[in-house]
Amino acid sequence: MEVNKPDTATRILDVAERLFVEHGFEATSLRMITQQAEVNLAAVNYHFGSKDALFESVFMRRIGPFVAACLAELDTLEQSGQALTAEQLVVSFIRPCLALSKDPARGGALFVRLMSRTLVENHRLLREALNQQYSIFVQRYTSAFQRALPQFGAEDIAWRMHFAFSVMFNAFAGNDVLKIFVRSQVVTARDPDMIVKHLVPFVVAGLTAPI
């Protein structure tokens, strides 16, 4: 059996995922994808409709399981019956990010970067497509944070969640906003475990800061 030759659509998805992460969406041409996937140029449009829709398919294949993993973490926490802390909620999001970044079968660190960059950049191609899964995610975390931080109003919580998730996605996106040299070495936000070590205290402090 042809274990090394999945069907056409899957071959396209696999190659496209890698190339989109490596070179970005715009810099990746359909001709590059179809050549490496060993399929005809028109196969992309036949199976996915357009380059835009291919990107959406690449993204949607991974994002569902990721969101499910976050919600499962939330479920486990909430079933304990105890009052949750902001730190527990932050970790419930970061842990699936780490797990995903260490699982090559689901895209690995490259997909985490793609996901984070796409969300941070609020990519036009996903504003509509994401809404369904995304809104469940946002609602669950919003109500969890409202219970964890009862001293703040709903609007304050919303702002802080905006900031918290923008730091976290940015950290995993790996686009260093600053280039800071410490002892002639650039401090670069790429190693997942180092990110988490510094990220969690920062985010938790921001979320819980007195008004």
Next chain:
Amino acid sequence: MEVNKPDTATRILDVAERLFVEHGFEATSLRMITQQAEVNLAAVNYHFGSKDALFESVFMRRIGPFVAACLAELDTLEQSGQALTAEQLVVSFIRPCLALSKDPARGGALFVRLMSRTLVENHRLLREALNQQYSIFVQRYTSAFQRALPQFGAEDIAWRMHFAFSVMFNAFAGNDVLKIFVRSQVVTARDPDMIVKHLVPFVVAGLTAPI
């Protein structure tokens, strides 16, 4: 006198700035720009060399004065001779952002968004071009934060500055990472004054959090 007709290069810069912010770099074609600027298609390549170089010129026209404004704020603070707080440093960056966003003559809120998005996304076109001005900016803020937060090592400061500036740029980029509904209204990070009111406490708390 033709007050409404600046020279060709300036007309191109003005139109390009607006279109890059409204539609993004890739989605803005030279034909759109030259048509609206009422110049010939070839004028862009004649005056700027390429579409990439045009983007760089659009950016560089505004970024110099902005960086200068931040450094002037730092100068004023440091001349007081008093020990500075993290909050003062955060405000010294945010105040020029606000001022710029309210000055249409220097690009206004649209340029603040363009600047923030470009930096957050670590745009390939500016990684090299920005380095000169940017490195002065980073060095000044790094040493200022090291003095304001002497309890932390250089590496911890670097990480926290990464996170702090990524939140701030993200906030001004206006790409809402989350869509949170409060009383049926989306809490959206677009109004500069509202951003600052919530942003400063979050960032300062993150920067000063105990390890």
Next chain:
DNA sequence: GTCTATACGGAGATAGAC
């Protein structure tokens, strides 16, 4: 020095044969 008209190769998309 500036500006215009135009041509070229590469991109994504698509109709139609097989």
Next chain:
DNA sequence: GTCTATCTCCGTATAGAC
């Protein structure tokens, strides 16, 4: 399902007018 041929639009380069 797959593949070829072809379409339009993109950024770019250049020859030549003023």
